[in-house]
Amino acid sequence: MVTGARKRRDRRKFNRDLKIKAANGKSMNALKVFAEALRFLKDDALQTIDNITVVGEKFVPSDFTWVLSVPAIWDPSAKQFMREAATQAGIVTDMNQNGLVFTLHSEAALSYCMTLPADGFITRGLDKMDKSPGTQYAVVVAEDENIDINVHEVLEGGGLKELHRASYNDLGGQSVDRKFKEFMREIFSNGFWDEYENNYPSEVQRMLKDFSCLRKTDEDIEICCPFKLEKVAQKRQDIEEYFKRVQGASWDYGLIRISKQKLRSFFAQSLLGITHNLREINKYFNIGCILLVGSYAESKILRRHITDEFIDDCKVLCPFRSREAILKGAVTLGINPSIKLPKSAFTYGIGVSDRFDKLKHREDRKFTNKEGEWTGGLFIKLVEVDEEVSWNKTIEFIFYPIEADQTIMNFYFYRTQKKSPKYVTGEGVEEICCLFLNSPKTEGGRSREVKMTITFGCMEIRTTVKDLISESSTKFDFVWK
Template sequence: MTFRKGIGFDTCSLCPLCPSVSTMGDSFIIAIDFGTAYSGYAFSITSRKEETDPYVKYWGEEVGLETPKAPTCILFDKHEEFVSFGYVAKETYLSKKGQEARDLYFFNCFKMKITRNLKIKAANGKEMTALKVFTEALRFLKDDALKHIAINTEGKEFTASDFTWVLTVPAIWDHSAKQFMREAATQAGIVPKGNSDQLVIALEPEAASVFCKRLPSDGFIAENRGEDKLDQSPGTQYIIVDCGGGTIDITVHEVLERGALKELHKASGNDNGGQNVDRKFKEFLREIFCDGVWEEYQKKYPSEVQRMMNDFTGFKKKDKDFEITCSLNLGTVAQKKQDIERFLEKVQGVSWNEGSIRICKQKLRSFFEESLWGITKSVRQLLSKDFKIEYILLVGGFAESEILRRHITEEFMDNCKVLCPFRPQEAILKGAVQFGRNPSVIASRKSAFTYGVAISQRFNESIHRADKKFTNKEGTFCVDLFMNLVKADEDVGWNETRKHILNPLESDQTQVNFTFYQTKRQNVKYVDERGVEKIGSFVVSSPNTTRGLQRKIELEIRFGYTEMTATGTDKETGIKQTIELDFMRI
């Protein structure tokens, strides 16, 4: 028999937990892909049994475009009230000049910054809390989705509670970031607090994998000899490289019987997504317009800088020379130092062309070098492991780049087939809807951390630290022992729960405390060791003390659904306490 300060350990079991279909939203699914650079949504209002292609909302009509996502841009007025999102926000901001522009809060590509109390900078240098910015962006996408669905269903009105919502996040994000998104979604009115079953957090490369496994051969860009599709035979292994605006997410899947997927390697990656190419371009402009010219221009005319970056977003999809138009204001600021043409004279790869900066494709490729190196390194590391990889799938908006696709194909075509769907931006959106309809398609994942709960045992001086010795009327115990709930890199089944029976530490105690921890280490003995972090706690009432130390408290941990919940139940009275473990770092 083992114990802890408040609880003790008796027996353990492993079992599946399968919620009723009704809790998953039998027919109505809305998936929001909230990306660093672009965001959008897709939905399905057909029966779960029907094979159907999810409907994707297209954006940009007001600016003459038609894209499956809108720019992740949000605009607030000077009173910090929401104004607009996406193309409308960008165009509204770009139309403002001088002080009028500086009064506005314009946020662009802000998804990388995620902690509860963090403040993020707008284009004018002013700050707002990240949680408010994310919440208002999600609120807009929710409201727009409900309106759009009503228009396409003969005016039938829907509320958020009519749907199961799927929210995508990068696989390399830790639980704190996922919890942040859940909190923002709750504040945005997507789901009521406490009704967590109605919101599914989907990992972006998993969603893309679910989508790509259903594509025919003509659904992929023909860059690897052109006749291939993803083999669905059990045992097929492939790497998914989700090339987003902010992150590069890489994971490995194996096809199981009946088409389910197993994660073979926990997600890896980096923050060298498409935004990194944008940063390199901006650094290049700063290098050209030196002596403080670029800094002054950026401060005085932020909307013009944003327009320049907007143009570059289109140019970086191609592998060819391009021209960036220089505004009259940039010329005026530059003229304080010297003629604008003089700034270009000693810079390789650029030239002046009647009011525009002409940049050659070799220089454009140089902006990609860091990102391509990071992707290549990560993929090579996976290929060096004991897997039998047959395919590399490239998905995400950054995969629209000809430079990126060609580089990955040339690097790895001798190892495996490289596939990219025709609309790589839509892969995650549509796959997220399909995942919402059938979350069990991801049969198991690798745990990114070792998770545990603090317990106590009868003290044994031969194995326990002297400073952990604790004595009460029941005897002498060792406190603060780390009891494993799951180990890092261990397979955890979809929606799997693990149950443990624990006991009070004192015969007359009426409150039993549970404290949970995480660490990247696989072998930990005490909860205060290096690298161990507290992630949550709760108290379970146990008012009937008749059975003393023999009372049983059942601890049930729910893993594998991309998040974790813990439930403690006093078996004598049936009193329960449930907590979504708090991974948020203040």
Template sequence: MHDYIIAKDFGTAYSGYVFSLTPKGAEIDPHMSRWGREFGLDTPKAPTCILFNEDKEFIKFGYEAKRDYIRMRGQEARKSYFFGNFKMALYGKVISRDVEIKAANGKSMKALKVFTEALRYLKDDALRTIAENTAGGKFIASDFTWVLTVPAIWDLSAKQFMREAATQAGLVTERTQHHLIIALEPEAASAWCMKLPADGFITQNHDGRSLDQCPGTQFIVMDCGGGTIDITVHEVLHGGALKELHKASGNDLGGQTVDRKFKEFLREIFSHGVQKIMYEFMFLKQVDDDVQIVFPYNLGTLAQERQEIERFFESVRGASWDEGSINISKETLRSFFAESLKGITDSLREILNKDLHIEYILLVGGYAESQILRQHVIDQFGDQCKVLCPFRPQDAIMKGALEFGRHPAVVASRKSAFTYGFAVAEEFDPSKHRVDKKFTRCWGEGCCDIFRKLVEEGEDVGWNDTREHILIPSEANQTRMKISLYRTERKNPKYVDEVGVEKIGLFEVDMPYTSSGISQRVKLQLRFGSTEMTSTAVDLVSGLKRSVKVDFMTR
């Protein structure tokens, strides 16, 4: 790995990056990106919005993309492609390279192109920013280790999708894939937060030592993002590494669920023109009090056209009109959070009901800025464990991603979310095998489609542990073997076609040494304990070792 690191937090609502130019062995020195100064703002992230012209050519990203699209009129807007919050297109789905997502005007574009161009822009901006802040420094992408954060609850196909988008964007090449690390967002936050002293948190209710100095401590990290609530559970080991105690969990009830409820509230009052005030609401939802929203002139006019305005607002529960502003009561503001908070409560309670000894809940991510969210978690679970939130919780993931880039083994072991295995054949035994699986070959009768388990659901898997499977050619001159990978939430499936077992990926393993005929043996080694599944093939005749790509986007 390189000494220099750039970490990208590619969020549903907002995205940014952080870099460190310190050598190995030295402390990480994070430098955050800054956005929006040309708009009178100074934020560590930009809106995850991207604009293309009618020929699907990239135009703008972030605040500029949003501004230019809002300014568009009529035919120009109908021809363009504007995407916002498009990361959620990868949530809860099996992804293919051809999947398309819809722009704001209903037109579609391949998701891979949208993500690629967004990552390319962030890469170019990062390299430009670093060059401007290092006297005479000239850097290219290959000078860095890149870290890209993704939700822990994403499917393997979505993680592969992001790696391929990053490759097409020029962060790495096919030969330098090892310079790109996929980091799980709550794990990155753990890596940063566990080094913070007591005064690094908004609520300073622990004993003063940083968590990495407290082996045996168990804690939950809840990454409260715009799209997802992403939860991991860790125990601190001696030396400061982490052990995962519960497989990653969560839901899609992040901060944008609150935004959606607010939009529904506005649309009961106004027929259109809502989008232009959503930016102001991003800040208002951080407080827990009555709020006042100043409306643009055209929205006030719209309301007045419907009926005399003060009388109209008499029928609006929880809101009143005050000369160009709407006053929203604390109770109404809290109602926008109800669905999201219920999902958070259910997810946390499921974990806390397990036989664990959780001492802390750490709240991170932009949505954790909300006083309503933080107080709700304290009210619900404060009698069971201490609730901590770092200052600037949205920065924790980016800064932690730098730590992850320097120390990818910080999470020493993880819980396998599924039981994984291959389909194999063995000699047919009428006492234990299904008759419909019997086949006949020159050597006798066999049974096919038997689930050969590699890892069991809930099993602790070390970050660098491997599982092995010996491949045997079916023909003497066979030079390549394709083998499918299966998974299930069941512990001990017997066959790969049982209910609940699904095929998720395909390995293509070269077997070039045909001189051994059907005696040729290749050992396939798989790593399940990292943030991505990786594999290596070892030819047992020549000893040659090579990486094997597994394709999760073939389903």
């Protein structure tokens, strides 16, 4: 439905064996890297809390609910990967998975901004955010790497319903940084900049970091020229000569001056792409307000452009300290997750077997055991794609073994973009997890009841399967949103 500058479609699966490569070319297990990063954050948070509480009172991870905010583009496998990393980091345990919840960046930011007074936003002279049922917000999560645009609607009672989500790369703050670096390459031409970058990569990174802070303004800027860049450049020619070939930049005793007009030009591609995608989304929804959040939203040039482009159509708001809106909103949702109404990104179901009926079932799905003829791989739907599911909704199923002496039962879970597939082998249906249940007491034969309880939580499905005779059970959580 939405077009624009390279809508992101990276759906690479995350798993325990995934490797990531460092800048020095060495690879390491990604799960280990993420687990240790989360462990550091956990330990630091607990230490900070201990430092401000009563002497002698120690807190442990299970004393808290931990919230991980994630971008809209993340595949469910990535979220499941993060849950495993959090478990290895000691944030939660296998027995206490409810202590970790996920939320989207846009949901978190909007939830926080809904609590702010009118003077909590950079734009002055406007009322505080409209909480009237039916009001639609386009939340632009503007970060350095990519731009997420999600549409949410306010419900009766103040809850939120997601209507649309999209993510675009090459439009965030890093695209502005890249344009700046291209300009440096234009100034220090004939391969000199590339040579400098290869020899002194840390200096280039420091220079880009300084620029990323300066691009928040809408004025002429001055960037300190690294000593090695100036020294090496001077060996070729007087450094002022480099700036005679370009427009919008000048040299001033160790400082590179960039004009406001040139700075704005670095934003052109990013602003064009964001505006285009917002206009496309606005065709399908009745947007009452555009909310800008994230680190890139701190840019005056970005805020002014979006305001000028859409002021005749809707409000444009940005909270003070916009990069903290997601963090503070995640806390809000961790305390009260029921304020949002999740919407399933897929149709989820389980595969089951049933007595074969030639009038209803395909012949190629038939198999035979000592109990008779069966059809396998029937898709039993749990939730449908785009279905709104209330917080902590629970459904139950009763299953029976297909053989009287069966001691192990397996339950395979699937997902698809189709609304009502009949078989798990259909096109576009993929397996996402499997549960195995031990059922050692076979005295009841095929009359043994196995109860499956499925609870829809904050972006996750919690599944428990219990043998009512043997009293054995197993459980599994997987991300569904």
